[in-house]
Amino acid sequence: MSLGATATERVVLFPEGDPLRLASGRTLAPVEVAFQTYGTLSPQADNAVFVCHALTGDAHAAGTTPDGRVGWWDNLIGPGKPVDTDRFFVISPNLLGGCQGTTGPASTDPATGRPYGLDFPLIQMTDFVTVHRSLMHHLGVRRLAAAVGGSLGGMQVVQWMAETPEEVANAVVVAASSRLSAQNIAFTAVAREAIMRDPDFADGRYLESDRRPDIGLMIARMMAHITYLSDQALTDKFDRRLQHGATPALGFDVDFQVESYLRHQGESFLDRFDALSYLYLTRVMDYYDPFADPAAVGRIAEAGTQALVVSFDSDWRFSTAHSRRIVRTLEHGRVPVSFREISSPAGHDSFLLTPPGYHETVRAFLDRAYDERGARAA
Amino acid sequence: MSLGATATERVVLFPEGDPLRLASGRTLAPVEVAFQTYGTLSPQADNAVFVCHALTGDAHAAGTTPDGRVGWWDNLIGPGKPVDTDRFFVISPNLLGGCQGTTGPASTDPATGRPYGLDFPLIQMTDFVTVHRSLMHHLGVRRLAAAVGGSLGGMQVVQWMAETPEEVANAVVVAASSRLSAQNIAFTAVAREAIMRDPDFADGRYLESDRRPDIGLMIARMMAHITYLSDQALTDKFDRRLQHGATPALGFDVDFQVESYLRHQGESFLDRFDALSYLYLTRVMDYYDPFADPAAVGRIAEAGTQALVVSFDSDWRFSTAHSRRIVRTLEHGRVPVSFREISSPAGHDSFLLTPPGYHETVRAFLDRAYDERGARAA
Numbered sequence: 001m002s003l004g005a006t007a008t009e010r011v012v013l014f015p016e017g018d019p020l021r022l023a024s025g026r027t028l029a030p031v032e033v034a035f036q037t038y039g040t041l042s043p044q045a046d047n048a049v050f051v052c053h054a055l056t057g058d059a060h061a062a063g064t065t066p067d068g069r070v071g072w073w074d075n076l077i078g079p080g081k082p083v084d085t086d087r088f089f090v091i092s093p094n095l096l097g098g099c100q101g102t103t104g105p106a107s108t109d110p111a112t113g114r115p116y117g118l119d120f121p122l123i124q125m126t127d128f129v130t131v132h133r134s135l136m137h138h139l140g141v142r143r144l145a146a147a148v149g150g151s152l153g154g155m156q157v158v159q160w161m162a163e164t165p166e167e168v169a170n171a172v173v174v175a176a177s178s179r180l181s182a183q184n185i186a187f188t189a190v191a192r193e194a195i196m197r198d199p200d201f202a203d204g205r206y207l208e209s210d211r212r213p214d215i216g217l218m219i220a221r222m223m224a225h226i227t228y229l230s231d232q233a234l235t236d237k238f239d240r241r242l243q244h245g246a247t248p249a250l251g252f253d254v255d256f257q258v259e260s261y262l263r264h265q266g267e268s269f270l271d272r273f274d275a276l277s278y279l280y281l282t283r284v285m286d287y288y289d290p291f292a293d294p295a296a297v298g299r300i301a302e303a304g305t306q307a308l309v310v311s312f313d314s315d316w317r318f319s320t321a322h323s324r325r326i327v328r329t330l331e332h333g334r335v336p337v338s339f340r341e342i343s344s345p346a347g348h349d350s351f352l353l354t355p356p357g358y359h360e361t362v363r364a365f366l367d368r369a370y371d372e373r374g375a376r377a378a
Numbered sequence: 379m380s381l382g383a384t385a386t387e388r389v390v391l392f393p394e395g396d397p398l399r400l401a402s403g404r405t406l407a408p409v410e411v412a413f414q415t416y417g418t419l420s421p422q423a424d425n426a427v428f429v430c431h432a433l434t435g436d437a438h439a440a441g442t443t444p445d446g447r448v449g450w451w452d453n454l455i456g457p458g459k460p461v462d463t464d465r466f467f468v469i470s471p472n473l474l475g476g477c478q479g480t481t482g483p484a485s486t487d488p489a490t491g492r493p494y495g496l497d498f499p500l501i502q503m504t505d506f507v508t509v510h511r512s513l514m515h516h517l518g519v520r521r522l523a524a525a526v527g528g529s530l531g532g533m534q535v536v537q538w539m540a541e542t543p544e545e546v547a548n549a550v551v552v553a554a555s556s557r558l559s560a561q562n563i564a565f566t567a568v569a570r571e572a573i574m575r576d577p578d579f580a581d582g583r584y585l586e587s588d589r590r591p592d593i594g595l596m597i598a599r600m601m602a603h604i605t606y607l608s609d610q611a612l613t614d615k616f617d618r619r620l621q622h623g624a625t626p627a628l629g630f631d632v633d634f635q636v637e638s639y640l641r642h643q644g645e646s647f648l649d650r651f652d653a654l655s656y657l658y659l660t661r662v663m664d665y666y667d668p669f670a671d672p673a674a675v676g677r678i679a680e681a682g683t684q685a686l687v688v689s690f691d692s693d694w695r696f697s698t699a700h701s702r703r704i705v706r707t708l709e710h711g712r713v714p715v716s717f718r719e720i721s722s723p724a725g726h727d728s729f730l731l732t733p734p735g736y737h738e739t740v741r742a743f744l745d746r747a748y749d750e751r752g753a754r755a756a
Contacts, residue, residue, distance in 0.1 A: 182618065231560075258563050
């Protein structure tokens, strides 16, 4: 069963008179947030599940848009699904700094009447959580039955736990990290170089012209896409097969199927994503370090938050070692945490798929969360 | 002991009247080859070792140039070293299609008087071997005591074995492959997109202007460089350390040390490499498939060539699985082959370093090759 048609709403959470105060000390207003909700909030407001999206996701996590686009996590969220909308009230926003309805660097700067561009303030993971919390409160929720996220989404969940764990009864952290490695940073650094050195980037002022840093953004996406899949997944999907017949064209045009696939991934990305958002959202990950504050884990333990951490054995972008680090940190602080490494050939993108054991594990964790909803840890 | 000063020589191996016949059917002339030699050829001409360089290498494998630059494999080649120049006569050319002395796409096309650009014919691994063989013959050698190469260099060695194994008594194949994976092709495909979509690439005619596709080539190199190192090597080297002090700058400028390192790798590459050569040499690897001819292994077995295959456990660009495939193929054809996976944290670049057991293994193999020099298999 699927949710059927779903629609995106928008709300100004931080108007000009009451701006968003960022961790950097800067303020931002207005901040409008695009979001979707599924299911019904209980009278006790104790059945809310907050879904945090990954780098290029959007508010449309489940159901189908009027033009037929299926939500990016529709296999997980819906009636009878692991995030069961017959029981949970699900909240799914677009991220601050994004480009799919929520205020970001492509939005209009009220001080100038022009798009922010690089005048948009640098944001940090905690700023995502500040906006998420505001949306949650706006919707009448004070405490989440669960926060759920994969990849960058999982990082937001960890940040939320680390800051105000009393608001997060249960946390589902999939294919995420609490601390990017040098290799992780290296990949995003090259992506940003590709974008910012594209002559059409124009110091971030391209929105005021009819040109876009499409080449840079496309290269960034193609490279990132390789890291989202495992070596084996690419072999299974394409191996060395050619686009046309068995005879290689022996030239520089697209010849291998994997080349065609990557080019398509790069080109189609241009229709749905903004280069400035790519800069801002990747940089958030580089600086992210939620357990730098040693008191964070103690707060989580005290609040009674329970965590589920899931990794995939073929994920080399945020490998099981990243998840194990989160688990170790929580365990050392006596936070109840379940950990499961799922076997899946698909690499990092497994979090969007249904390898055996993955959804079953999330379902069991959330079933318990539902049964225990409203209960507070002693 | 080191070789001291070494110098690069040049020779026209294929003059206009006797052009190089490429596998594609096209011809190329003149073909000039830059090379270095170390040590002395024996009167029997039975002590020659041919060194094949990797993607961005050059003829200067060992010793020191007059301006103080040390050869890229100086730790392996020299008096008393594993490739012992007191005993072996070592030949080290720059590749066809390269940009460091040997004819390539930046050379002048005699038909037009302009640089070839993309009019340079597409080359294949077998064309490298044709030129190598010609250089060998020019130097008075009919049969090599050994051919030695790492990465793309190792692929040339496998190609040579597969074609004319009677000329290669021993083959040392380090961190190489006999067949690129979809992921391997994907990485080179993105690199080529970055170069060819750079507006300054000008359809390959940039050499006739004062501009170069520097951004594309820099991005290609930065991305490739990540794949040459292991995740662990990058962590050991940089972890999350900042360029300046302990407080992050929280911006898009270089802030983490790994960013600064990568940018330096990308920028300094522009001084020594040409974007067209990058296109041509990477494409050679994509199409490479030396055992597509099922008779190749039988020829190697008959010729009595002995092989040493070496991989490194942290190499994820050309992992041990690639080397095992070569070993399996040779073993099935009853070719005598030794295989060693070396433990090294440095990733693919280990082939340029000295992790324990690596040079010892090469030395033992080449010591035996020296003792057996001149002997022909029955």
